Amino acid sequence: MSYFVSFSRFLLWSILAAFAGLGTLAAALYLYLTPGLPDAEQLKHTQLQVPLRVYTSDQKLVAEYGEKRRTPIHIENVPEQFKNAFIAAEDNQFYEHQGVSIKGLIRASLELVSTGSIQSGGSTITMQVAKNFFLSRERTFTRKFNEILLALQIEQELTKDEILELYFNKIYFGNRAYGIEAAAQAYYGKSIQELTLGQMAMIAGLPKAPSSYNPLANASRALIRRDWILGRMHKLHFISSEDYNEAIKQPITASYHGATPEVEAPYLAEMARKYMTDSYGEAAYEDGYKVTLTVNSTLQQAAQSAVRAGLESYDRRHGYRGPIATINEIETKSTSAILSNLNTIPTIEALIPGAVLKVSDDIAEILLKNSQTGIIKIAESKWASPYLSVNSKGATPNTITDIVKPGDVIYTQISPEQTEENNNDETKTAIYLKLAQLPQAQSALISIRPFDGAVQALVGGYSFYQSKYNRATQAKRQPGSNFKPFIYLSALENGATAATLINDAPIVFDDDKLESIWRPENSSGKFLGETRLRKALYQSKNLVSIRLLQDLGIKTALSYVARFGFDTNALPHDLSLALGSGTLTPWDIASGYAILANGGYKVKPYFIDRIENANEEILFESTPELACMPCTPEKLAPYSLLHKFTPTPEAFSLALSSPEVEDNTTPAQEIIPTTSQSIHESEIQTPMYDIPSAQRITDPRATYILHDIMKDVITRGTGRRALTLKRSDIAGKTGTTNDQKDAWFSGFNTELATSVWVGFDQPETLGRREYGAAAALPIWIDYMRIALAGTQEHHLSQPHGLSTVRINPKTGKRAQANDTNAIFEIFRTENTPELDSTKPIPSHQEGENTIEITPEEIF
Missing domain, CATH: 1.10.3810.10 (Biosynthetic peptidoglycan transglycosylase-like)
Incomplete structure (x- = not known):
């Protein structure tokens, strides 16, 4: 025990x-x-690693960057x-x-x-x-x-x-x-x-x-x-x-869902990503920043679709270049073996690689990379004449066998058309395909809001995943006649008028600054003789532009165009400047046209509206200089910009001393502009908001006259295709460089300015007749049709100091009362022409109301 x-x-x-x-x-x-x-x-106080996200102005996801989702x-x-x-x-x-x-x-x-x-x-x-x-x-x-x-x-x-x-x-x-x-x-x-x-x-x-x-x-x-x-x-x-x-009892329904963008804007997303990494370093990828762009998702998607459709249309006009690869003895290959070959070829946007399995006269059976099968019909493939050169193609195909054969690997697009076929009492749906090919030409589109410079849409090429080269901001190309409006505006401010006569006739220059004797021409080979500036611009007459620049002076012109932000080092210091032979990016050109569109205020394009951190605190918010004098709340309201600006101390004092004024609703008064234009003392009032006004860099009267002339480019000149939009407020200018290496169209109303360029990355001819009106203008129209849909017409307000008088279209002088050929023209009051002393000759040759359509000129 x-x-x-x-x-x-x-x-x-x-x-x-x-x-x-x-x-x-x-x-x-x-x-x-x-x-x-x-x-x-x-x-x-922990900071989770959250990726960088980029959104459109209407909060649609554009892109997500970062290792951790x-x-x-x-x-x-x-x-x-x-x-x-x-x-x-x-x-x-x-x-x-x-x-x-x-x-x-x-x-x-x-x-x-x-x-x-x-x-x-x-x-x-x-x-x-x-x-x-x-x-x-x-x-x-x-x-x-x-x-x-x-x-x-x-x-x-x-x-x-x-x-x-x-x-x-x-x-x-x-x-x-x-x-x-x-x-x-x-x-x-x-x-x-x-x-x-x-x-x-x-x-x-x-x-x-x-x-x-x-x-x-x-x-x-x-x-x-x-x-x-x-x-x-x-x-x-x-x-x-x-x-x-x-x-x-529920089955497994999981499948991988990547961070799928809600709107395509990869070039803009890359611009935002680079800005963020330059500003915040590698922390940009993990600190949960949210970048809101200025672009609208609807306009951006319209721009992307318009560029692709325009390039595909250009490509089809020049014929079919043949299969991108060949699978030998395809009849003996298994489906898996064919798909293995197709998997080596990338799908680019809507272009899906497919292998031709069988052909008959009317249809070809195609196995797609995604394992689906479909058919191509001859009726939709008539465009596929063999490509011979940029200026020629073979005969129109009559059967599918004229275009493809078994074993050809081709690009296709899924057609919205489908049909149900009944075969041995079994009904199946056939997928219809369209024969396609990857365009070799490229394009850029940039659309800017003239009021403040906010980029509304930007496309840098056919496909970002094919090429990350952003042609909208990086491609320096000759603008051709797209540059002429800036020369003409300079002339209008320096004494010329829309009725000034300049000779459209052959000219030869032997200038030390030029490499050889220079004989500029009009592509039509025709010369009009004495021609008014209005007509010369809307018909894009090269020889008039050269003589106009010669009279104006190259130094004067270069000094003037520098106001628009153009790098004069990239522009020629000789008379070829009149033909747009310098090199500028589409961003540069669109920026200049935005200034023309708003009446001459120097707005600066921007594409980031604000940046927020992971706690939704605003780190940066754009406060652009605005094209308005005065910048009242009423003028700001359509753009939702007033919240960005704060009342001035004077406004607070006024609110405190005026009991009847509530919530600071007194309209903002005029901001004193920083321009050389004189303002009457009675017009200067105390500003109510700290709103930065853009500097006016052009004479408003000269700019108004230029607007009116550029509307004629649409109604009777080289941009007449744009009449399909059925709007009277649009103006613009085509542009084509020597041998059609660059095609342009820039157009605007006061609410939107858009420039489109088409060309090859390595400059070469787009082909005969591929002028700005043929290659670039259709893209501009497709985009602007959606961008302007449902909007009211917006014309530039007419400033004081203009006079509208009847002139003789042959002499450019004020017409006599009995001159039946007289037309109306707009002048700055001090430039109103003197009365024509010649006896009027009845004639209907000029007919300003007669539509004149001429081919686009060389430049």
Whole structure:
């Protein structure tokens, strides 16, 4: 008996000693590890790695940049059953423990003793937060002790909901998805609020092993894990038996959903990305910045579609260049072997590679890269005459066999047309395809709001994924006649009028500044003799432009065009300047036309409206200089810009001294402009808002006259195709360079200025008759048809100091009362012509109301 008592005492003291030893060890570890632990308080200010996102002005996603795909979400926006799914899967005692689960740790210890390796780890959600935010993923006892200590600290600093929110936003789910919202988007293309119970459980099963339980990589294991979680939810009374039985019957519906842009603007997105990395460095990719562009999604999509359609149309006009590859003996190849060949050829935008399987006179059967089959009909392939050269093509094909043969690999486009065919009592839908080819020519379009310079749409080429070269901002090309309006405006400000006569006749220059004797011509080979400036511009007469520049003076012209921001170093310092032989980008040209469109105010194009951080705080907001005098709230209202500007101190003083004025609704008064134009003292009033006004750089009267002339380009000149828009407020100018290497059209009303360029990246001829009116203007029309749809006509307001008088169209002088051929012309009052002393001769040769259409000139 005494032996038993002695042994019992020994055992008791041994146990106490063991606990004391463990306590001492724990205390020692605590004292050793605690000084090196991070402060859990940091979690309240943690910055999650969130990708850079770029949006249009109407909040459509353009692009996302960053290795980690994450969309932070607040805990109150997480569905209750989503929380329950994770608690059932990871930590069913989450709301009871203080950061550490004793049961979990004991279970993990027993697994370690019995198996010799760490199995579950016994981690709670709080411990996982500690590990994910502060610790490495190495499996060591030291890291586990640190995890436990940090979990205890976290529970002291944060609420359970705050801990859960951190967990939901940090945890990795595979496929670059971090956080539950990103996971829902990656696997189901939906927000977490839209998921079914089964889908919630599927996502809740991923954190344990994102690769092993991934429904895309291992569907069977993912299904077992999901059903186990649903069973746990049922056992814990989170869901009813009915909900459980319904959820486990749901099939796997997960599929990969990338961060799909809602609108195509890849060139603009790249411009925004570069701006952000230049400004914020690598942090731009992970600090959750949001960039809002100035572009509108509808206009941007219209621009992208117009450029592609225009280039494809140009390409078809010049014939079919043949297959892009050939699969020999295709009849003996298996479908998988054919698809293997097709997979080496990229799909570019809507152009899908396909292999010709069979042909008959009327149709060709095609196997597409996406495994679908379809048919091409001869009726839609008549354009595919063989390409011989840029200026010639072969005979029009009569059958499909004239175009393709089995084994040809071609580009196709899916036609919206489909048909149902009945074959042996089976009805099937045939996919109709269109024969296509990748255009070799390129294009750029840039559209600017003249009021403040906001870019409304920008396209830098046929496909960003084919070529990242942004032709809208990087391609320096000759603008040709697109540059003439700036020379003409300079002349109008320096004494010339729309009725000034200049001789349209052959001319030869032997100038030391030119490489050889220069004999500029009109492409038609015709000369009109004495020609009014108005007619010379809308018919794009080269020889008149040269003589006009000669009279004006090259230095005067260069000094004038420099006001528009053109780099005069990139422009010739000789008479070829009149023909647009310098090099400018489409961005440069569109910027200049925006100034013409707004009446002469120097607005600066910009494409970023604002930048926000991850907390939705505005870091940058554009405050452009505006083309308005005065800039009143009424003028700003259509553009939603007033919120960007603050009332002046004078406005506050006025509001305080005027009780009857509420909410600062007194209209803003005129801002004193920084221009050389004189303003009557009575017009100068106290500004009510700090609104930066753009500087006026042109005479408003000369600009108004130029507007009127450029409207004639549309009604009776080289831009007459634009009459299809049925608007009287549009003006513009075509442009074609020597040998049709560059084709342009720039056009505008006061609300929108758009420039289009077409050409090859390595300058070569676009072909005969591929003038600006043929190659570039159709793209401009397709875009502007949508951009102007539903909008009122906007004409430039007529300034003071203009006179409209009847003139003799032959002499340019004021017509006599009995002159039946007289036409109306607009003049600056001081330039009104003197009365014509010659006797009027009845004639109908001029007929200003008669439509005159001439080919586009060489430049």
